[in-house]
Amino acid sequence: MSERQQADEIKNITNFDRLIHEPSRLAIMAVLWASESADFKYLENTTGLTKGNLSAHLRKLEEAGYLTINKGYRETGAGGNYPLTTCALTKAGRRAFKDYRRQYLAVARQLED
Amino acid sequence: MVAGQDIDKIIKKTQRYEFLDGLREIQLGVYMALLGLTNWIIFQPFWVRFYLWLLDRTDRFTSILTAILLLAIPVLAALGVQQVMYAVRKRWLWQESGMVKPLRVVVPRWITIVSVLVLFAGLGLGLLLQPLFPNQFFIWGVLWGSTGVSFGYLLAALGQHLQLKRYVWVGILGGVGSVAMFVLPLSLGNSVLVLGLGWAVLLIGSGLLALRQTWPQVRAANSEGERDV
Numbered sequence: 001m002s003e004r005q006q007a008d009e010i011k012n013i014t015n016f017d018r019l020i021h022e023p024s025r026l027a028i029m030a031v032l033w034a035s036e037s038a039d040f041k042y043l044e045n046t047t048g049l050t051k052g053n054l055s056a057h058l059r060k061l062e063e064a065g066y067l068t069i070n071k072g073y074r075e076t077g078a079g080g081n082y083p084l085t086t087c088a089l090t091k092a093g094r095r096a097f098k099d100y101r102r103q104y105l106a107v108a109r110q111l112e113d
Numbered sequence: 114m115v116a117g118q119d120i121d122k123i124i125k126k127t128q129r130y131e132f133l134d135g136l137r138e139i140q141l142g143v144y145m146a147l148l149g150l151t152n153w154i155i156f157q158p159f160w161v162r163f164y165l166w167l168l169d170r171t172d173r174f175t176s177i178l179t180a181i182l183l184l185a186i187p188v189l190a191a192l193g194v195q196q197v198m199y200a201v202r203k204r205w206l207w208q209e210s211g212m213v214k215p216l217r218v219v220v221p222r223w224i225t226i227v228s229v230l231v232l233f234a235g236l237g238l239g240l241l242l243q244p245l246f247p248n249q250f251f252i253w254g255v256l257w258g259s260t261g262v263s264f265g266y267l268l269a270a271l272g273q274h275l276q277l278k279r280y281v282w283v284g285i286l287g288g289v290g291s292v293a294m295f296v297l298p299l300s301l302g303n304s305v306l307v308l309g310l311g312w313a314v315l316l317i318g319s320g321l322l323a324l325r326q327t328w329p330q331v332r333a334a335n336s337e338g339e340r341d342v
Contacts, residue, residue: 030120034127035213042130042211046123086212101120 019064020100024049025057029089029097032067037088058087066093129275131215134206135323138283140194142316147187149309154183156302206327220271228267235259239295246296253304254294261291261308283319287312 020029027047031038038046044054061067067089073081089097131137154160167176203212239255265288272280290311294304 026120027123030123031127034124034216035130036216037214038127039212041209042207042213045211046126084212086214104120 016103017096017100019060019066020096022057024053025061026100028054028057028061028087029066029093029100032087032089033094033097037070037086040085040087043087061093065090066096125276127213128215128219129277130213131219132275132277132280133323134202134327135320136198136201136206138316138320138323140191140198142313142318142320143194144187144191145309145316146313147190147309149306149313151183151186152309153302153306155180156300220267221274224267224270224274227270228263231266232259232263235262242295248298250298250300250304251295253299253301254297257304257308258291258294261294261312262288264312265289265291279319279323283315287315290315 020026024047028043031043031046040051040054043049043058044051047054049057058067058069062069067087070086070088072084072086164176164180167179207213236255236259239252239259243251243255265284265286267284268287269281269284272278272282272284291308294308297304297307299307
């Protein structure tokens with residue numbers, strides 16, 4: 001492999017969106033990419049993160065404009081209300097995840113070769 | 114670094130979530146049953162007599178509206194079942210596992226395209242075979258049989274894509290059963306009824322089995338949640 005090719009490969013890896021690249025946030029983005037929206041509980045169960053950790057990561061992604069967070073309430077049968085937080089990717093978030101995935105697969109293919 | 118396969122697993126798991134409890138199949142089964150039934154009704158003498166009576170007694174607009182309402186019944190019923198589905202999930206099934214709103218388009222485009230090609234292939238094959246079956250019913254069998262095979266392919270391919278074995282089996286069984294439509298001597302109305310009811314039995318049966326398997330897990334999770342509270 002030429003020096004130029006090696007340099008290109010290193011550049012591809014360093015070009016990864018670091019906000020998405022973090023494993024917990026990557027898992028969150030993957031869940032939301034596969035759905036129109038998901039609530040906090042589903043994200044918590046699927047990612048295995050603690051409530052505090054998940055909240056922190058969601059806030060970071062929201063600040064970057066990658067997702068929106070809607071806070072509401074859901075009724076329970078006993079007449080009570082539980083907080084219901086739902087998250088959805090923005091257009092920018094979907095684009096960022098799609099780009100990240102494409103970059104990642106390209107690098108993974110190169111590494112396999 | 115998180116592997117690409119991990120991301121794909123998470124994506125597939127979320128896509129699959131919508132179909133795990135069997136409620137989508139039940140909704141689809143209700144739709145197919147009513148689709149078959151309403152289309153059968155249109156070809157029945159009692160409906161023709163009623164429609165002519167309606168035309169005679171009321172204006173043209175009322176008669177056309179009545180016909181449209183009849184055809185809209187399957188869609189309205191499917192929407193009604195969907196509301197029930199959301200309520201059941203919100204209250205019981207997804208209370209502990211969380212809520213997900215699926216993407217509007219779940220079936221990958223290539224699967225839809227191939228299923229349409231399967232439909233045309235079936236129609237083409239039927240037209241080629243028609244000289245061998247010179248009876249008035251064959252063409253309806255070809256039409257609905259091809260539709261059934263195409264739908265079976267779509268379900269099986271979706272099941273394969275989402276790693277849902279249940280959908281693969283329902284698709285294959287329904288598709289194979291639909292092939293029988295090619296040779297059954299049924300009129301247009303009767304053939305669409307048989308197709309609709311056949312698929313409804315498969316889909317609702319499969320959905321109920323899945324729901325039965327999911328329910329105990331949901332009850333356990335919900336009662337565990339209540340104990341924690």
